[in-house]
C-alpha cells in the first residue's frame with residue numbers, strides 16, 4: 001500500500017457554550033514509509049489531528065482512511081503505535097520488559113495474524129537506541145532522555161507500521177533533546193515506518209522530516225507543505241548544518257506567513 005493516511009476535508013469543532021473550531025478543511029495524504037511533521041502555533045489543532053488519525057477523536061466533517069480503512073480498525077489491529085510527551089514506562093518493570101510489553105500484550109489480545117505488524121527483537125532495538133547496558137535497569141534508574149529512548153524502543157518493538165508522535169521530546173532539556181532526536185533519526189532511517197510527528201521545534205522538523213505540514217492559527221488549516229530535500233542518512237549533517245538551517249528558516253517563514261494571512 002502506498003498511502004498510509006488519507007484525510008479529506010477534515011473539520012472538528014468542539015461543542016460548548018462557545019464552540020471552538022479546531023480544524024477546518026484538512027486535506028493530507030501521508031505515503032507509506034514517509035516521515036511527516038505537523039507544525040503550527042499552539043492551538044492550531046495538531047494534537048486533535050493526531051488523535052483523529054489514531055481513532056481517539058472523531059472528525060465532524062470529512063473522511064479519514066488509515067492503512068486502507070477506518071482508523072479504529074487500524075487501532076484494533078494494533079497497527080498504530082503512539083509515542084506521548086512522557087515516556088509512561090511502568091516504574092516497577094525492567095527496561096527490557098517495558099520495551100517488549102506492548103508487543104506482548106498485543107500478541108495476547110489479538111492472535112489473528114496481521115502481516116503489516118512485525119514485532120521486533122527487543123534486545124536488538126534496545127541496542128539500537130543505546131540502552132543495551134540498561135536492559136535490566138528500572139525506569140527510575142534512567143535519565144529523562146534514556147526513558148524517552150526506552151519509549152521509542154517500545155514503539156519500534158511493537159512493530160506497528162504507523163507511528164504517531166505528539167511532541168515526544170518537549171519535556172527534555174535542549175542538549176538531551178538533540179541527542180534523543182538523533183537517536184530517532186537513526187532508528188527511523190533503519191526501519192522506515194510511516195511517522196506523523198508533532199513538534200514546536202522548526203529545527204527538529206527540518207532534521208527529521210521528509211515533509212513538513214504548516215498549520216494556521218485556530219482553526220487549523222494547512223497553509224504550506226514543505227518538502228525537505230536533505231539526503232538521507234542525515235545523522236552526519238547533525239543539527240547545525242547549513243541545509244538544516246535553510247529548511248528551518250523556510251518552515252519558520254511559512255509559519256509567520258500562515259499566521260498573518
Ligand SMILES: Nc1ncnc2c1ncn2[C@@H]1O[C@H](COP(=O)(O)OP(=O)(O)OP(=O)(O)O)[C@@H](O)[C@H]1O
Nearest residue numbers: 014020022040041042043044045046047048049218
Ligand atoms: N476536548 C476538547 N474540548 C474542547 N476544546 C478542545 C478539546 N481538545 C482541544 N480543544 C481545543 O481545540 C484547539 C486545538 O487544540 P490542540 O490541542 O489540538 O492544538 P495543538 O496545536 O496541539 O496545541 P499545542 O501546540 O498547544 O499542543 C484548542 O483551542 C483547544 O483548546
